[in-house]
Amino acid sequence: MSGFGRGKVILLGEHAVVYGVPALAAGLERGVTATATPAAETELACAPWGTSDGLDADTDLGRALRAVIEAHPDAPLPPVRVEADVALPAGAGLGCSAALGVAVLRALDELAGRAASDAEIAERSMIWERVFHGNPSGLDNTMAAHGGVACFRRGEPLERLDVRAPLRLVIGDSGESSSTRAMVEQVARQRERDAARFDKSLDAIGTLVSNARLALEAGDAHALGQLMDLNQHLLAAWMLSTTALEDMIGAARAAGAKGAKVTGSGGGGCMIALVESEEVGAKVVDAIEALGFAAFQTEAG
Numbered sequence: 001m002s003g004f005g006r007g008k009v010i011l012l013g014e015h016a017v018v019y020g021v022p023a024l025a026a027g028l029e030r031g032v033t034a035t036a037t038p039a040a041e042t043e044l045a046c047a048p049w050g051t052s053d054g055l056d057a058d059t060d061l062g063r064a065l066r067a068v069i070e071a072h073p074d075a076p077l078p079p080v081r082v083e084a085d086v087a088l089p090a091g092a093g094l095g096c097s098a099a100l101g102v103a104v105l106r107a108l109d110e111l112a113g114r115a116a117s118d119a120e121i122a123e124r125s126m127i128w129e130r131v132f133h134g135n136p137s138g139l140d141n142t143m144a145a146h147g148g149v150a151c152f153r154r155g156e157p158l159e160r161l162d163v164r165a166p167l168r169l170v171i172g173d174s175g176e177s178s179s180t181r182a183m184v185e186q187v188a189r190q191r192e193r194d195a196a197r198f199d200k201s202l203d204a205i206g207t208l209v210s211n212a213r214l215a216l217e218a219g220d221a222h223a224l225g226q227l228m229d230l231n232q233h234l235l236a237a238w239m240l241s242t243t244a245l246e247d248m249i250g251a252a253r254a255a256g257a258k259g260a261k262v263t264g265s266g267g268g269g270c271m272i273a274l275v276e277s278e279e280v281g282a283k284v285v286d287a288i289e290a291l292g293f294a295a296f297q298t299e300a301g
């Protein structure tokens with residue numbers, strides 16, 4: 001019995017989405033596959049990490065597993081072993097923990113003979129995300145359940161977007177792991193220090209997101225890329241960029257990307273670059289690899 005949860009990239013609007021601004025995101029083909037089988041004791045084993053966490057484990061994985069098992073609609077569940085194959089880097093801004101939570105829930109549901117909609121899985125996986133991220137907007141787990149290209153606003157149903165053509169993206173990984181919880185808290189401290197200034201940035205990001213949505217729907221990669229670049233300036237002003245991310249972003253733009261920015265929580269993790277063709281994508285991948293970072297091309301939508 002197996003279930004899948006997708007990774008995601010945020011095209012525009014990360015962090016601002018925590019405060020109610022819409023964000024644009026795209027599901028990745030890569031994600032987490034989980035398999036559930038009856039067992040003597042409940043545990044979650046994750047490959048390739050080599051971890052194994054039971055219900056009593058004093059770890060985020062143990063706490064998250066306990067939370068979703070206790071809240072399962074068919075609880076109490078008989079003991080179950082869940083094996084997860086994680087094909088995403090952790091702490092890299094690609095929604096790894098949310099993809100894992102969604103995969104675990106789907107595997108548990110399949111074993112219990114339960115058919116849940118994507119929306120139900122998205123809602124039930126919020127409890128998992130809270131264990132990892134404290135005050136998550138719900139974007140990561142919603143995208144992990146639904147995939148596609150979408151506009152997400154906290155507390156509202158996901159709005160799928162019709163994109164003219166699939167988006168071609170290059171994802172560059174700084175190799176620096178970062179904690180979403182810590183980065184969300186860092187941004188919250190900036191808001192406490194100067195609420196008026198912070199709200200101006202939120203308004204600006206909201207405007208960029210609504211224009212980017214129009215560009216996406218019109219298939220205007222040039223405009224979308226420019227809006228991503230502008231969002232990057234505001235993310236950098238919130239101190240979410242790093243030298244490694246800036247280097248990759250600069251190299252991507254110089255190699256022909258339409259736009260490039262941090263994706264996800266920042267402070268490390270990944271950047272994305274929008275490219276118009278596979279050929280340009282290959283040049284961008286080469287430019288990032290030449291700096292010593294890992295990069296790959298993907299299509300979304």
Ligand code: MEV
Pocket residue numbers: 013014015016017018093095133135136137138139140180184264265
């Ligand atoms: C993390 O992938 C996205 C953030 O906006 C946090 C959240 O939405 O919960 C940084």
